[in-house]
Amino acid sequence: MIPSPSLNPSGDATAICFALVLLIPFAAAGLALINTGLGRTRSAAHMMMASLCVFSAAALAYFICGFSWQGFAGGYAHILMLGGKEWNWIGAGPFFLRGMDPGNASVTLAATFGMLSTGVAVLIPLGSGADRWRLGAACASAALMAGLTFPLFAHWAWSGGWLAQLGANYGLGRGFVDVGGAGAIQAVGGLTALSIAWILGPRRGKFASDGMPSAIPGHNSVYVLLGCLLTLLGWWGLNGAGAILFGGVEAGRVAYIAINTLLSAAASAGAAAVLTRARYGRPDASLTANGWVGGLAASSAACAFVVPAASVVIGILAGALVTFSVEWFEARMRVDDPGGAISAHGLGGMWGLLSVALFARIPVNEGGASSGAGQWLAQVIGIATLLGFVLPLTYGLNWLLNRVMPQRVAPEGERQGMDLYELGAGAYPELATHADEFTQHRT
Amino acid sequence: MKFMGFLLLVAGWAIVLGAMVILPGGTPRAVFVLAGAGVEAVGLGLAIRAHAVSKGAFR
Numbered sequence: 392m393i394p395s396p397s398l399n400p401s402g403d404a405t406a407i408c409f410a411l412v413l414l415i416p417f418a419a420a421g422l423a424l425i426n427t428g429l430g431r432t433r434s435a436a437h438m439m440m441a442s443l444c445v446f447s448a449a450a451l452a453y454f455i456c457g458f459s460w461q462g463f464a465g466g467y468a469h470i471l472m473l474g475g476k477e478w479n480w481i482g483a484g485p486f487f488l489r490g491m492d493p494g495n496a497s498v499t500l501a502a503t504f505g506m507l508s509t510g511v512a513v514l515i516p517l518g519s520g521a522d523r524w525r526l527g528a529a530c531a532s533a534a535l536m537a538g539l540t541f542p543l544f545a546h547w548a549w550s551g552g553w554l555a556q557l558g559a560n561y562g563l564g565r566g567f568v569d570v571g572g573a574g575a576i577q578a579v580g581g582l583t584a585l586s587i588a589w590i591l592g593p594r595r596g597k598f599a600s601d602g603m604p605s606a607i608p609g610h611n612s613v614y615v616l617l618g619c620l621l622t623l624l625g626w627w628g629l630n631g632a633g634a635i636l637f638g639g640v641e642a643g644r645v646a647y648i649a650i651n652t653l654l655s656a657a658a659s660a661g662a663a664a665v666l667t668r669a670r671y672g673r674p675d676a677s678l679t680a681n682g683w684v685g686g687l688a689a690s691s692a693a694c695a696f697v698v699p700a701a702s703v704v705i706g707i708l709a710g711a712l713v714t715f716s717v718e719w720f721e722a723r724m725r726v727d728d729p730g731g732a733i734s735a736h737g738l739g740g741m742w743g744l745l746s747v748a749l750f751a752r753i754p755v756n757e758g759g760a761s762s763g764a765g766q767w768l769a770q771v772i773g774i775a776t777l778l779g780f781v782l783p784l785t786y787g788l789n790w791l792l793n794r795v796m797p798q799r800v801a802p803e804g805e806r807q808g809m810d811l812y813e814l815g816a817g818a819y820p821e822l823a824t825h826a827d828e829f830t831q832h833r834t
Numbered sequence: 835m836k837f838m839g840f841l842l843l844v845a846g847w848a849i850v851l852g853a854m855v856i857l858p859g860g861t862p863r864a865v866f867v868l869a870g871a872g873v874e875a876v877g878l879g880l881a882i883r884a885h886a887v888s889k890g891a892f893r
Binding site: 473474476557560562589664723724725747764771772774775777778779780782783785787 | 843871885
């Protein structure tokens with residue numbers, strides 16, 4: 392174990408970083424509203440309750456062991472020597488946040504950022520498991536993600552881990568770059584969402600016996616679109632604070648990062664609206680919302696290092712990618728993802744990681760040299776790690792969890808609605824629950 | 835098929851890591867990294883198809 396390189400936001404940077412970290416819960420609130428609005432009426436209260444519970448479970452798991460394994464730049468880490476190079480693979484700090492110096496702002500900020508980030512990440516799979524994921528199982532799954540999956544990748548990307556050191560050790564640009572969590576938060580959450588959708592299976596009635604999907608529209612577009620606006624605040628916090636803490640970006644650049652974040656989301660939502668208008672005759676609210684979130688997810692990796700025009704291009708491509716992949720996953724691959732989490736967060740995040748290699752101009756050293764082919768390779772290795780390590784890990788963990796604690800609600804619970812079955816009361820007691828609310832109405 | 839898909843995902847990642855550790859820099863390393871990513875893409879496709887055709891998809 393040897394200490395990792397140090398990080399030291401000080402003075403104004405600390406104050407600005409702290410203010411940005413305080414915005415991150417808006418991302419959680421926004422995602423909770425989006426997931427609720429895209430689900431059924433009879434599961435609305437359950438979704439909000441689950442959002443609060445998984446956020447809490449994640450915070451506690453991160454407190455117990457997550458931060459210890461994620462570590463921080465300058466903290467202790469386990470290091471392997473492979474091929475004559477150091478491979479920093481996991482943090483080695485004490486559990487339960489013991490030994491943390493309350494006066495060391497860089498460490499406490501990294502811990503706060505990590506705790507809130509993992510809270511956002513665990514909300515992502517809730518979108519794909521809507522209307523059928525048991526509350527207790529969702530909390531246990533969130534604890535696994537916050538305690539193991541997220542900290543491992545976050546250590547590699549943010550805390551001086553082997554991905555971050557690809558530049559120093561192998562001359563690959565500046566190493567894997569993911570300042571706002573396109574990989575560590577969005578892609579990890581999106582791949583976990585894919586695992587959950589696979590393990591739970593589709594909602595009853597979603598697919599006919601011949602495999603044709605039926606539309607189960609979200610119950611409240613107002614929640615969904617309000618949630619989108621709230622997520623923007625949260626992403627300003629994620630991208631801004633992440634850039635200062637993990638990207639070595641000056642605090643004065645946060646407004647520029649905010650502009651890039653907004654442009655990416657706006658372009659992505661616009662692209663999704665135009666595409667759905669062209670294909671279906673009307674702009675689709677849920678796909679436009681997914682496009683917005685996909686644009687935010689894609690902005691997270693490169694937001695500090697691209698020009699605004701590049702953010703627009705990143706957003707447009709993210710919007711197109713999300714729109715087509717939502718349909719592809721549902722119609723062709725029979726994956727029931729009510730919240731569009733796999734496409735918006737998983738694919739959006741991975742596209743964001745790739746966009747660093749395409750569009751970012753990153754100073755590698757004091758001399759100002761910028762990234763090139765090496766940065767490409769570093770980003771590809773990061774994405775390969777997400778697919779080749781994180782996906783099997785998160786699938787395996789949730790598969791094991793499903794063996795000891797079935798994750799899918801009983802058929803009776805799905806028919807009755809998660810609100811009544813698990814909570815005993817509905818979100819809208821004045822409304823009758825419609826047994827056939829998923830049937831598409833003709834207009 | 836599902837198991838094979840996940841196996842290929844992990845194998846692809848192992849190729850990527852192996853290329854970084856064993857090969858010298860430059861083109862050979864880049865080619866093997868991309869080859870590993872390609873193996874992962876095949877594995878992902880296999881895993882997705884395996885889940886799509888499983889009976890559980892048509893409850």
